Amino acid sequence: MNDVMGLLFAYSDSKRMGQLSVPRTTSSIPFGGNYRALDFMLSNMVNAGCRDVGVVLREGYQSLLDHLGSGRDWDLSRKNGGLVLLPPFGYNPTMENRGYDASVKGKMSALINNLSYIRNTRKKYVILGEGRVILNIRLEPFIDEHIRSGADITMVSAAPLGESTRGIYVTTDESSRVTDINTYHSSPGQLESLGIYILERTALLDLIDYGIVNDMSYFERGVLRTLLPELHIHCKSHHGFVAKLQTIEGYFNSSMELLDRNVRRDLFNPDNPIYTRVRDFVATYYGDESDVTNSLVADGCHIEGKVENSILFRGVHIAPGAVVKNSIVMTNGKIGKNTFLNYIIADKLVTVTDDSMLVGSTRFPVVINKGHTV
């Protein structure tokens, strides 16, 4: 499927991600030992045949620039097109946009600011997606069904994700056509939008135009909702693992779900591989005295201590006598001798000095800021 482009919204305003979102935007939060949140939707798009993916950035994107680079690790480094970073701040009063009001919010604002990119990328279909939604989904069948169904838009949804507020919820009729859209709270029987929409590029341009003309601030609860009577939105459910990064607690629980073999098989399905930045670490070394159980461990770790129910990112060192339980240690973390960690999220480059003890709880995992020594 060469005739599809992706548009990935990689900004987000989740203040509830706390310290994890200080050095980065939510889409750039490390997840699952090897990845950043947006690697999942980006890989889904690439696997569906997208050779053009525009990534819409806003704030705190420096870490994403480093991570994505030229897009080569996703095979999106192209002479023309490929991975294109779309900074809304790059907004220029070019002729195309002249006279449009770009001061609206969120997705609508991002779409308006990138009108010329959408206009100039001459693919027939567009997939919209959000970087903070983590799932492994083969989108090709969705595109095929979209074409066959004759719907204006195909939306991918799931059972409501629970913890979230501000989700976009939809009611559907027996033919899976969306009949209502609301936000904040779901009613029984409603589905939650995963922010994945498949539609023709010209249809997207029409929707943006409608939003501009009618001065609407929101894409889903504004433009789509208003047009529901005439717009055929086909809703299709995804049944696999989904995580939507919104709170630290949710991040922690979703991460721990990866210790379940079925979740891993679904999220790391080798038929739909998830790509990430290649870092060239060596394999992980287990020392004589290491004792690791029920844990997910990335490359480049050096483990001499005890690790249980935990996730170790690349290059983590666990010194002899250390005990790490129910914790997440991000890239290049150094956990000193005779330490005890339980329910801890250690951001990148954290050093825990010898003989320290740090304990959080399931409901309140303690975050150690990026680069800190404790």
Place this chain on the structure above:
Amino acid sequence: MNDVMGLLFAYSDSKRMGQLSVPRTTSSIPFGGNYRALDFMLSNMVNAGCRDVGVVLREGYQSLLDHLGSGRDWDLSRKNGGLVLLPPFGYNPTMENRGYDASVKGKMSALINNLSYIRNTRKKYVILGEGRVILNIRLEPFIDEHIRSGADITMVSAAPLGESTRGIYVTTDESSRVTDINTYHSSPGQLESLGIYILERTALLDLIDYGIVNDMSYFERGVLRTLLPELHIHCKSHHGFVAKLQTIEGYFNSSMELLDRNVRRDLFNPDNPIYTRVRDFVATYYGDESDVTNSLVADGCHIEGKVENSILFRGVHIAPGAVVKNSIVMTNGKIGKNTFLNYIIADKLVTVTDDSMLVGSTRFPVVINKGHTV
């Protein structure tokens, strides 16, 4: 010479570049038919063996992002390092910079904001350069001489460029050591700095530190000037073609110098090739009735009219009956039938409709804004 990095200042605040600098920063202004201003210093650095070049951006850099891409056309697309775009706006209060005042101006500010890049790029030598200075210079002999001479800094200079104010002028003793630095006006016998400095990376870090500690706003007339008694700055002259983009008139005159064979031989020296973004245009087509003399013509043009003493960028169309004299037509310009242009600078994507007549003068070349139809 693998042990050299480049640091290219690609911002600039020349308001006197008028309409040409509205859609872009000065370093990104098209020059010489195929190029952007900064292609010259960037290629000089690459040809000197720099595999790491940091390009410091500030405002209006979207056009530079498009132009530079992943750096591949300069063979600077690397897994680690290579071409790195350094946005001063990417300033984060990381530990390295904490407590430093980044509100100072120009080069000093750019250096402070990119301290961590300079610290982490572990090359022995640094070449500093400015994107708006256009010249072809083989820097390897300068580096060799710098190492042999034992100087702290080697500065590349030329006879004062005339039109400029705000140049950095230096007085040297008989051994070419800099004894004084001043700005705005040159005294007889002084040389003008071309903004090219070769020094050890650790020496640069020391100079930045000195600037921070002493709260200095300017690199040359602040830090370097103050330290002159103890700092051995070796001044070495460049005798070839130099253009420093500061005014529209200067831009026009420097461009027209390219019609001189000796200037072309110097600036387009095949032993030190100038790279630019590859655009894959076809060769230029000359129609039966075309009449082109004393002109520089890039690829992809389609010429049916008369062109004299002019520079045509890529993809320019000159319709039958058109007369273009003493003018610069940038990429994809369309010059209609029976038009007459004299002393015109047509920015990219300009359309001149049939039967139009536009005339400027040497002292006042008329600029047609990017994308305009006249």
Place this chain on the structure above:
Amino acid sequence: MIKKKTCVAMLLAGGQGSRLYVLTTNVAKPAVPFGGKYRIIDFPLSNCINSGIDTVGVLTQYEPLQLNSYIGNGHAWDLDRMSGGVHILPPYMRHKSGEWYTGTANAIYQNIPFIEQYDPEYVLILSGDHIYRMDYTKMIAYHAEKNADCTISVINVSLEEASRFGIMNTTSDGVIYEFEEKPKEPKSTLASMGIYVFNWEKLRKYLEEDEANKESSNDFGKNIIPTMLANGEKMVAYEFEGYWKDVGTIDSLWDANMDMLAPNSGLNIDDPDWRIYTRNLALPPHYISPEGRSSHSMVAEGCEIEGCVEDSVLFGGVKVGRGAKVLYSVLMNGVEIEEGATVEFSIIAENTKVGKNATIGSDEEIGKITVLAANIEIGDGVTVNAGDMVAENIGGGQ
């Protein structure tokens, strides 16, 4: 590491191209320069990436070095892919023995493992000596729609020309029922362009059987296609409309270059939606001096024209001195024509120098193209007759 691909293209870069004589002494035919900026192989490679086919095997056993260094990492054609991309495939040694490619089918046969890596549905067979712009996806879609085992791209030629080509005789719905190689009395005017789409499973079976047959010369046109036809496989003709030219001879190469200058030839390369990509030379714009003239010509970057250029194609970095005349000629990269020289109806290969007041070719015998090989020098005042092929220096005293 390697992803499944729907379609893999295999480009038969072929042999020496001996009918191009001195132009292919040190260059494989696909690497012969064309049209001011290109080499012949740029056309199929650009067609591939523009058609969304990003996996291309280039089969060659003659001068692969130059092709290899020309293609490099494939970036010029956007074929520097992490999975797929362009690969030069010379014959290789297996266990204790190795063998050269014995025919076009054998070349594919020997590279079955290369193709199998990508587990493709279709294989597209291309050749490296044609100038054309073609969207292969349309042909593949036609192949799928017709449920064919093999689809052969054909072009309608005149009845007179037909006996020079392989002719496909088809039923009204495009199914091929007969294939005639250079028929004396052609029944149809649909000539094979040497472009095939096969279902890979089917092709592999026929390649293996053909290889087992000691009598076979292991060639697509002579063996695979006739055998498939005889066995009743579904073979359809896909009619291509547009410019297509075999540039395997000096005359056709010169013709095709001249077609670049003719708006009605159908050879329109200047299409931003279907760029022909090529390796970039990092040259500055070209310059025409106050005395220089250029008309009805194509001129590439880096040229310096002080003389008169008409009805010609000039590649990068060509120099034409004062008073020199270049008419109806093709001057490849870096050619220098010194003051007062005249060049007519000629093809001059790369970096060759023509001395002052020399005369190369003439317009008296139209159709007699004069050819100078690459990297030679023709001395001052020398005359090279129309239709001559010069492979070595000629001193000015001669």
Place this chain on the structure above:
Amino acid sequence: MIKKKTCVAMLLAGGQGSRLYVLTTNVAKPAVPFGGKYRIIDFPLSNCINSGIDTVGVLTQYEPLQLNSYIGNGHAWDLDRMSGGVHILPPYMRHKSGEWYTGTANAIYQNIPFIEQYDPEYVLILSGDHIYRMDYTKMIAYHAEKNADCTISVINVSLEEASRFGIMNTTSDGVIYEFEEKPKEPKSTLASMGIYVFNWEKLRKYLEEDEANKESSNDFGKNIIPTMLANGEKMVAYEFEGYWKDVGTIDSLWDANMDMLAPNSGLNIDDPDWRIYTRNLALPPHYISPEGRSSHSMVAEGCEIEGCVEDSVLFGGVKVGRGAKVLYSVLMNGVEIEEGATVEFSIIAENTKVGKNATIGSDEEIGKITVLAANIEIGDGVTVNAGDMVAENIGGGQ
């Protein structure tokens, strides 16, 4: 298009590597997996780019396809350069004839045009079957400083071992005055590592002379080096200190893998300033279950460990079932060890499956390494004896 390079590296990827038996049935020796993530060729390639040498020719005539698809566009090693980069160079046809590489020197001789493109001062000759980390720039600087014609990298071996190597006898200032191949009574302990720096002009001259000599076997060690010595060229020894191991045999390959686990072996790959690069597989992190154990081992991405792993090296995607034991073994990519199986002192090649309760190798005869070829299946309960080499499936009923 092609820039001058100070130094071009030529990597002799060599022949089949028959002393690795079933491990090289379908794989060239340089492509043999090593150390949990790597293939042998990753080491010289990474050394090149880390040394700033970005132009590498890989000389091979055995299974170039796999090497070709492994190396791809060279991006994994940052060798996807616009000028230079990594190129696979199989033997090729010139004009009407072609020939296989007859020896190491002949392989370089046949590729003189490749090297000449870059007009280098030095040529660095490497081989593709050694594990080591080396900064070639230091060796080249030494070569330049000594004003040598040829510099040979040597390593100090024990006197007992010396008779297994090519030994360099040098004067006190490092000048080689004699070269002895596997001397019975070694006069020195400086063994050649098969790494040479030559002044290119000089080497080309010797290659051409050697080629003209019909008696020569066209080999560096047997012909070029002795002839240069005999002619009084300045040849110096550059002493390398650090880990270096030829992994051309099953035992040495196993040993070198085990050295990955020994902090004192000197084989420290985990150096951020000297990364060993390799082709990435896009696998998730590995997982150790509540019942799984791993100690004194290296484990790569994508593994799922439910059994016990000790003193072993596990490549990407290896599965070890419940109750299975893996001891002192090397399991390459995608190997599956089912429940209850025991694997000791073994090397198991890619994607091979070991059935439930099977027993592979034993610790009773230390030094007898058991080898299973790639892509085979060993049935449930089967016992494979220590030191066996298994190339085909063994059913569970046997």
